[in-house]
Amino acid sequence: MTQIFAYIPFNNGAAEDVALEFPSAAKKIDESASLTAVVVGSGADVDAVANEMTSVYSEVIKINQADFAYPNAEVIRKALVNVIPADAIFLVPHNTFGMDLAPGLSVKMDSSYAADIVDFEGIDGTALKAVRQELGGAVSTHVTIDIASGAVISIRPGSFAPVEGGAAGGSIIDKSGDAGDLSSKRKFLELVAAEVGDVDITKSDVLVSVGRGIEDEENIEIAQELAEAMKSVVSCSRPIVDAKWLEKSRQVGTSGQTVKPKVYMAMGISGSFQHMGGVKGNPFIVAVNKNPKAPIFQVADVGIVADILEFMPELTEAINDL
Amino acid sequence: MEILVCVKRVPDTAENEFELNSAGNDLDRDDLVYSVNEWDNYAVEEAIQIVDNVGGNVTVITVGDDESEEVLRREMAMGANDGILLSDDAFEASDGKGIATILKAEIEKGNYDLIMTGAQADEGAGQVGGMVAAMLDMPYASLVNKIEVGDGKIIVGREIEGGNQEMNEIELPCVLSIQTGINEPRYVGIRGIRKVASVDIPVKGAGDLGIDAGSVGNAGAKTRRVDYFVPDMGDGAEMLEGSTGEIIEKLIEKLKAKGGL
Numbered sequence: 334m335t336q337i338f339a340y341i342p343f344n345n346g347a348a349e350d351v352a353l354e355f356p357s358a359a360k361k362i363d364e365s366a367s368l369t370a371v372v373v374g375s376g377a378d379v380d381a382v383a384n385e386m387t388s389v390y391s392e393v394i395k396i397n398q399a400d401f402a403y404p405n406a407e408v409i410r411k412a413l414v415n416v417i418p419a420d421a422i423f424l425v426p427h428n429t430f431g432m433d434l435a436p437g438l439s440v441k442m443d444s445s446y447a448a449d450i451v452d453f454e455g456i457d458g459t460a461l462k463a464v465r466q467e468l469g470g471a472v473s474t475h476v477t478i479d480i481a482s483g484a485v486i487s488i489r490p491g492s493f494a495p496v497e498g499g500a501a502g503g504s505i506i507d508k509s510g511d512a513g514d515l516s517s518k519r520k521f522l523e524l525v526a527a528e529v530g531d532v533d534i535t536k537s538d539v540l541v542s543v544g545r546g547i548e549d550e551e552n553i554e555i556a557q558e559l560a561e562a563m564k565s566v567v568s569c570s571r572p573i574v575d576a577k578w579l580e581k582s583r584q585v586g587t588s589g590q591t592v593k594p595k596v597y598m599a600m601g602i603s604g605s606f607q608h609m610g611g612v613k614g615n616p617f618i619v620a621v622n623k624n625p626k627a628p629i630f631q632v633a634d635v636g637i638v639a640d641i642l643e644f645m646p647e648l649t650e651a652i653n654d655l
Numbered sequence: 656m657e658i659l660v661c662v663k664r665v666p667d668t669a670e671n672e673f674e675l676n677s678a679g680n681d682l683d684r685d686d687l688v689y690s691v692n693e694w695d696n697y698a699v700e701e702a703i704q705i706v707d708n709v710g711g712n713v714t715v716i717t718v719g720d721d722e723s724e725e726v727l728r729r730e731m732a733m734g735a736n737d738g739i740l741l742s743d744d745a746f747e748a749s750d751g752k753g754i755a756t757i758l759k760a761e762i763e764k765g766n767y768d769l770i771m772t773g774a775q776a777d778e779g780a781g782q783v784g785g786m787v788a789a790m791l792d793m794p795y796a797s798l799v800n801k802i803e804v805g806d807g808k809i810i811v812g813r814e815i816e817g818g819n820q821e822m823n824e825i826e827l828p829c830v831l832s833i834q835t836g837i838n839e840p841r842y843v844g845i846r847g848i849r850k851v852a853s854v855d856i857p858v859k860g861a862g863d864l865g866i867d868a869g870s871v872g873n874a875g876a877k878t879r880r881v882d883y884f885v886p887d888m889g890d891g892a893e894m895l896e897g898s899t900g901e902i903i904e905k906l907i908e909k910l911k912a913k914g915g916l
């Protein structure tokens with residue numbers, strides 16, 4: 334029988350949303366597989382999360398150790414190698430923790446590795462068929478993952494339907510004693526909070542968001558004029574912040590701000606999942622992009638194929654004339 | 656400090672509209688524009704800045720074909736001192752572990768204090784750095800957006816969700832995957848490229864590296880791409896068409912209805 338284990342990330346004693354998505358992913362791998370949640374941390378938080386997970390998973394492994402007070406992937410990896418059966422399928426979230434943990438874990442477990450999976454299409458023999466994306470979401474691919482000697486697989490948060498928690502019923506197995514040697518050459522020091530900027534883009538009902546399609550620093554002004562006409566503010570994708578054309582506090586996405594506007598104007602943004610991961614609350618999305626195949630058109634409500642440097646000034650003018 | 660930076664030649668997402676070939680099993684690669692993986696430029700820039708500060712040497716390395724040599728030269732034009740091309744028919748269609756196995760074999764022949772990769776490349780995997788580290792039993796930190804070099808160890812910042820930063824102390828030698836925004840990669844002009852045009856770049860194959868050809872390439876791959884496809888995402892966006900004036904008129908009506916104006 335296929336054995337699947339799922340790593341449960343949590344913050345302040347509450348599991349992240351992906352904890353409810355793993356069961357759907359597991360079903361798509363193999364309807365009849367056993368599924369076990371794995372909760373790693375220290376203190377009361379671990380117990381709280383393990384308890385919470387018994388309402389979703391029939392079996393929960395907890396590993397409670399002072400060394401896990403901060404989730405240092407290098408340390409947690411060592412414990413997982415000792416606790417997870419080598420031939421199991423181990424699911425982790427494809428987030429900044431999973432990216433830190435999973436590739437090395439697959440080497441240490443001598444398992445196959447597949448990253449950022451968005452769908453599964455079942456097992457044929459020892460080949461698990463899965464779907465992922467390449468080139469920033471421009472194309473999708475099918476991959477086969479050989480699970481004969483186990484697999485570590487990171488799944489994209491938000492890709493699988495969340496399940497409802499039922500009544501508590503799962504059993505908790507305490508494996509804290511099996512963690513083994515946790516010495517590490519990488520030590521966590523401290524967290525540095527993201528800088529707060531002059532504008533709080535999370536407060537605006539309308540966002541005019543610019544991406545690499547803005548092409549030049551001086552063109553930001555064109556977006557600013559449109560934002561003013563729409564009584565809104567300018568936000569952006571990551572490359573604009575990397576280039577230092579706008580402040581980090583204006584970046585929308587998983588490594589930036591999470592916004593919930595009513596209307597989101599994506600101007601010259603391709604629509605990568607890390608960017609769209611910051612756009613919540615189901616806003617009305619308008620995408621303007623000169624590439625008719627841009628992935629943003631798959632998630633937008635309204636699409637316009639145009640050069641934003643020509644389109645935005647005309648739109649600004651039309652709005653100002655209203 | 657001896658620094659090795661792993662770089663990859665990838666299709667440029669900004670320059671291409673991707674189409675599938677007529678068989679539907681690969682991209683139509685005939686007219687694709689390739690460049691250095693965006694993240695790798697940040698890694699090379701960071702390596703050059705470290706060596707400028709503390710001395711040492713920057714080597715860039717890639718697993719690829721003849722055409723991959725051009726990305727090594729580009730990074731050498733930026734300021735990397737040496738380049739190494741790992742190339743062999745047996746390396747074709749390697750999965751992440753295959754690439755990491757090939758890189759590891761060459762890394763073991765050197766004496767590097769610091770090995771850097773990009774946070775991710777064209778396939779969006781973000782896997783090679785962490786695998787190389789585990790294979791070499793070196794500590795690893797991913798998504799690094801700050802590096803301070805000390806004696807025998809370094810302080811690194813990892814970018815985590817929400818743009819927060821996780822500071823770590825990590826012992827050398829180590830492997831780091833570099834996130835964009837850590838620096839501003841310098842511009843490379845035609846003159847810079849010309850200067851390194853005739854520098855010798857060694858090419859090594861499976862035999863030189865002592866790699867069993869069956870453990871890499873398609874033969875050794877446990878994760879294999881079967882095909883490319885364009886997903887059916889339902890209807891997608893309603894595309895507004897017509898003259899710019901007509902499009903703007905329709906858009907304004909919709910924006911009014913949705914609370915955008």
Ligand SMILES: Cc1cc2nc3c(=O)[nH]c(=O)nc-3n(C[C@H](O)[C@H](O)[C@H](O)COP(=O)(O)OP(=O)(O)OC[C@H]3O[C@@H](n4cnc5c(N)ncnc54)[C@H](O)[C@@H]3O)c2cc1C
Pocket residue numbers: 429469543544545546547548569570571572584585586587588589590600601602603604605607608611621622623624627639640641642668669774775798
């Ligand atoms: C761990 C991690 C975290 C990340 N976090 C974030 C994040 O929080 N936020 C984020 O945004 N990204 C994030 N990224 C980066 C993300 O993967 C993409 O690289 C990024 O979102 C791309 O930004 P873009 O769409 O502006 O640029 P591109 O992907 O280059 O797209 C530019 C688009 O503009 C179009 N265009 C070009 N010129 C014009 C023109 N004149 N008129 C109209 N259209 C034009 C092009 O067709 C293209 O579709 C993260 C990446 C990683 C690895």
Ligand SMILES: Nc1ncnc2c1ncn2[C@@H]1O[C@H](COP(=O)(O)O)[C@@H](O)[C@H]1O
Pocket residue numbers: 660661662663692694695716717718719751754771772773774775776777778779780781782783784
């Ligand atoms: N073929 C390759 N040759 C050299 N380095 C590579 C290769 N593929 C990936 N890498 C390195 O690994 C990083 C992450 O790529 P990936 O794991 O494929 O997402 C890249 O930024 C490179 O630094």
